[in-house]
Amino acid sequence: MRVIEHIQEMQIWSEAEQQPGKRIVLVPTMGFLHEGHLSLVRDGRKRGDRLVVSIFVNPTQFAPQEDFAAYPRDLKRDLELLEREGVDVLFHPSADDMYPQGFQTYLEVEKLGLLLCGGFRSGHFRGVATVVAKLFNIVRPHVAIFGEKDYQQLQIIRRLVRDLDFAVEVLGHPTVREKDGLALSSRNSYLDPGERKAASSLYRSLKQAEGLVRQGERDGSRIVQAVRAEIDKATATRVEYIRLCDPSSLEDIGNIEGEALLALAVWVDKARLIDNVLLRA
């Protein structure tokens, strides 16, 4: 596996690999890799001829009071894991290279970026959209894979690809979970054993919502109420939002007809965890 740290070197590689019939796959990550990432990487291996994984803890998607500095990092371990997966290139740029002096160009996905997490994490999706556009221009992938745990992020990336005509196929990959259902996340490393146990209430609450819909419940507020009750039962949890929304526009819906996304963000002590489920009436 080749490790590339500089944008220009990555671009030279990508330019040389632009050949008819050959597909470059990109799996963008912030590192501290877990089985969720590796599952994307394995999927990526099958989707094309060259596989690039990026590791970059992107400062512009963290608000000033957020956990940029504390975000877990372990490049040595990440390297070993990716080596085993047959990755061709690990792209691992520095923040100074990605955001040189005078940097001032940002992408904004205006409606989708303000809903759900966007209402609480000011500037977050602006940072995500901007870094993803940069990675697309640097790596020039034909396919890019993102996890469905970050459902809103996935929808925003799909939208910006369509709106700005990036020639990239965006694929979502199902959330990978622990045995008790907790969605894998690098931020789970913030949890102590008691918090870890409390965190399992997120998945339990989503399953409960699924059960209610299966039993015929269509009233969004009753579903959200049941989800909140389940999470509130756990200690050290604080709900940031629980929303039932349209899976494409992410706008709130009152009653389920067809498909609906149930998305939530919950603080478990200092860890902000997100999860979601698609509900079908």
Next chain:
Amino acid sequence: MRVIEHIQEMQIWSEAEQQPGKRIVLVPTMGFLHEGHLSLVRDGRKRGDRLVVSIFVNPTQFAPQEDFAAYPRDLKRDLELLEREGVDVLFHPSADDMYPQGFQTYLEVEKLGLLLCGGFRSGHFRGVATVVAKLFNIVRPHVAIFGEKDYQQLQIIRRLVRDLDFAVEVLGHPTVREKDGLALSSRNSYLDPGERKAASSLYRSLKQAEGLVRQGERDGSRIVQAVRAEIDKATATRVEYIRLCDPSSLEDIGNIEGEALLALAVWVDKARLIDNVLLRA
């Protein structure tokens, strides 16, 4: 010359033309072509192997009260002119194709986009940056050429290319002028003979500034004052701004040391005209 109206068709062409050592040149325009455009096109012909000219009157770079509907158009004549210049592809998309339903992704070059014209044309450079990013992704040029009359636009495009890592070389092309010095612009067609005469005051004022600097004048406010006096002498002119600024950051400067950009926007009746000159102390 092939005329392509659909984004997808253009992307298929571009994808097929991505070959080692082969360079695609793009000259983006809003049509109603004049010698200024044609001079860019002729330069473009020499800069690569394939030459694409785009004609698209971009609605997102016009504010609601501006002249989008009135902007002059003459596709038949443009086609004839480009045919003669040996252009390979004219890309002429529709607004519906460029801005499909639900479109919501915009680029913002934050500092540069708020100065000079950005202070008067709200959202203008957001629209410019967004459409240029789209054109880059659709045409995938190796080189793109822009006129220096729109000096701020050129700087903004250089900045967004650097910031978002577009693999595009951006070239500026010197302003082409009428005999009396008026910078060629499609908007000159708005002028009646009297206004046309008044419009020549813009260039005269810039030459006067050059003369003052040559004589040793370094005081920005005195230079700006002289420029304003020259323009005010003409009938039907209304100065929007006259600024002496740093050629890179576009921020105001008080005194000329080294290079300075003198940029102005002046209304001549209903025509908003811009021009600029680089002054060297």
